Amino acid sequence: MFNVEHIRQDFPILNREVNGKPLVYLDNAATSQTPKQVIDVIVDYYSNYNANIHRGVHTLSQEATDAYEQARIKIQKHVNAKHTHEIIFTSGTTHGINLVANGFSSLLKKEDEVIVSALEHHSNIVPWQMLCERTGATLKVIPMNLEGELIMSEYDKLLSENTKLVFVNHISNALGTINPIEYIIEKAHAVGAAVLVDGAQSCPHIKPDVQDLDVDFYVTSAHKMCGPTGEGMLYGKETWLKKLPPYQGGGEMIAEVTFDKTTYADLPHKFEAGTPNICGGIAFGAAIDYMNAIGFDAIAKYEHELLDYATEKLLEIEGLKIYGTSKHKTSVISFNLEGIHPYDVGTILDKLGIAVRTGHHCAQPIMDFYKIPGTVRASFAFYNTKSEVDALVSGVKKAKMMLS
Amino acid sequence: MTIQDIQNDIIDEFSMFEDWEERYQYMIDLGKTLPLIETEYKTDDNLIKGCQSKVWVHAEMKDNAVIFTADSDAIITKGIIAILIRSFSNQHPKDILDANTDFIDKIGLKEHLSPTRANGLVSMIKQLKMYAIAYQTQLS
Numbered sequence: 001m002f003n004v005e006h007i008r009q010d011f012p013i014l015n016r017e018v019n020g021k022p023l024v025y026l027d028n029a030a031t032s033q034t035p036k037q038v039i040d041v042i043v044d045y046y047s048n049y050n051a052n053i054h055r056g057v058h059t060l061s062q063e064a065t066d067a068y069e070q071a072r073i074k075i076q077k078h079v080n081a082k083h084t085h086e087i088i089f090t091s092g093t094t095h096g097i098n099l100v101a102n103g104f105s106s107l108l109k110k111e112d113e114v115i116v117s118a119l120e121h122h123s124n125i126v127p128w129q130m131l132c133e134r135t136g137a138t139l140k141v142i143p144m145n146l147e148g149e150l151i152m153s154e155y156d157k158l159l160s161e162n163t164k165l166v167f168v169n170h171i172s173n174a175l176g177t178i179n180p181i182e183y184i185i186e187k188a189h190a191v192g193a194a195v196l197v198d199g200a201q202s203c204p205h206i207k208p209d210v211q212d213l214d215v216d217f218y219v220t221s222a223h224k225m226c227g228p229t230g231e232g233m234l235y236g237k238e239t240w241l242k243k244l245p246p247y248q249g250g251g252e253m254i255a256e257v258t259f260d261k262t263t264y265a266d267l268p269h270k271f272e273a274g275t276p277n278i279c280g281g282i283a284f285g286a287a288i289d290y291m292n293a294i295g296f297d298a299i300a301k302y303e304h305e306l307l308d309y310a311t312e313k314l315l316e317i318e319g320l321k322i323y324g325t326s327k328h329k330t331s332v333i334s335f336n337l338e339g340i341h342p343y344d345v346g347t348i349l350d351k352l353g354i355a356v357r358t359g360h361h362c363a364q365p366i367m368d369f370y371k372i373p374g375t376v377r378a379s380f381a382f383y384n385t386k387s388e389v390d391a392l393v394s395g396v397k398k399a400k401m402m403l404s
Numbered sequence: 405m406t407i408q409d410i411q412n413d414i415i416d417e418f419s420m421f422e423d424w425e426e427r428y429q430y431m432i433d434l435g436k437t438l439p440l441i442e443t444e445y446k447t448d449d450n451l452i453k454g455c456q457s458k459v460w461v462h463a464e465m466k467d468n469a470v471i472f473t474a475d476s477d478a479i480i481t482k483g484i485i486a487i488l489i490r491s492f493s494n495q496h497p498k499d500i501l502d503a504n505t506d507f508i509d510k511i512g513l514k515e516h517l518s519p520t521r522a523n524g525l526v527s528m529i530k531q532l533k534m535y536a537i538a539y540q541t542q543l544s
Binding site: 019340341342343344347348351358359373374402403 | 425429432456457458477478480
């Protein structure tokens with residue numbers, strides 16, 4: 001049974017005050033908070049079995065290796081990957097995207113085309129622009145409509161036999177739109193193109209099934225889903241991961257090294273050069289356990305209630321406009337007050353102990369589309385409450401009063 | 405008045421406010437009412453792009469004193485600009501170079517001058533100093 005008051009007791013940080021007011025944390029799309037179950041795992045690791053993995057014969061190394069590989073299996077099961085070695089540990093979503101983009105450098109030709117969406121975070125635009133600069137391939141963009149949805153009829157027109165790759169986020173970080181990735185993947189495959197889905201914003205809300213989606217690459221970050229920063233994962237279909245060359249050279253990723261030639265290790269180690277974030281990987285596994293114990297269906301249902309409630313209450317404020325009004329969205333509300341800069345609203349809210357994001361959210365093309373400098377973004381997690389929504393609404397009213 | 409005198413005046417004025425709300429309301433009102441820059445100077449050349457808010461700065465010299473005008477698209481940033489301009493404008497370039505912005509800490513607005521805030525203010529202060537260096541070079 002979902003009980004938010006009970007859940008909140010798991011998060012020590014939710015008890016703190018900011019500027020003399022109880023913290024109202026509504027910046028979950030930037031990073032989520034960490035429950036004590038995950039914090040305990042981090043403390044336990046450094047207190048009891050901190051050691052380098054995979055190559056030690058001693059007990060501590062064996063324990064750390066077991067825990068780390070156990071976490072990989074947890075992630076594999078969570079996203080329903082066919083093989084454990086299809087899960088590559090990364091430092092986060094950006095690392096995963098760059099790993100794939102770099103790998104495609106040797107596979108693309110000048111006449112090839114790659115497609116990206118208008119709703120992307122800079123981290124899912126810039127690596128592909130760099131890839132196109134290196135290979136001479138052309139970057140095309142799926143446009144969006146005023147509701148903040150990708151226009152699928154335009155996507156259909158962009159696809160051709162020259163299309164080699166499509167990159168799209170599962171959920172937009174700036175607007176919260178859930179993109180029709182099933183359709184996007186199916187259509188891309190029909191012309192023989194591979195698809196990378198950026199799941200940084202979806203994994204806190206949705207349990208992806210990579211086999212069911214038939215997606216080629218899926219990337220995410222641990223810190224958006226109750227885990228630590230500096231940790232993430234790349235799922236890649238075995239066939240693709242075998243085809244892509246290694247990203248970074250170093251220890252761990254080799255089979256044999258001489259000065260004449262190096263042969264690379266098998267998957268997943270081929271892509272995991274150097275000592276990884278061992279504790280981060282183990283804690284990522286713990287975070288997935290924590291969220292699964294609550295249940296993604298219960299989380300999604302509750303967050304939707306919060307979204308509907310917050311949308312209704314915020315729209316009662318005269319002059320408030322919400323950007324991203326798709327029927328298919330997660331608990332993210334991007335908004336502005338008429339004639340008032342988002343930076344000013346965010347500053348006043350901070351004084352009231354309310355943490356929101358302001359600015360372009362690393363998605364400048366979306367802000368350019370709406371012709372605005374940025375938005376105020378409130379993003380809700382399953383540990384937020386209706387009374388916190390009320391605090392946000394009264395904070396926005398106060399900001400409006402002071403700034404008008 | 406010297407820069408130090410002006411800054412002491414500002415500290416005195418702010419000490420009368422009882423809480424953050426009064427301080428911010430004062431800044432917001434400053435931001436709203438002061439004409440800070442001529443439209444002709446609100447150009448891309450004079451623009452400092454912060455990640456969050458934009459700031460425009462213009463400088464000219466009259467009678468050995470540098471006159472600064474500036475603006476921002478965010479009103480709280482603009483209010484702080486008004487305070488900075490009051491402190492630094494119409495002063496000799498050398499005095500501008502010797503002055504600091506410690507008074508901003510004392511009036512409880514320190515967080516706005518944090519380099520991570522990305523509102524353009526830190527770059528703006530650097531720009532004021534750069535203008536002062538340029539005009540100081542002209543004088544000597």
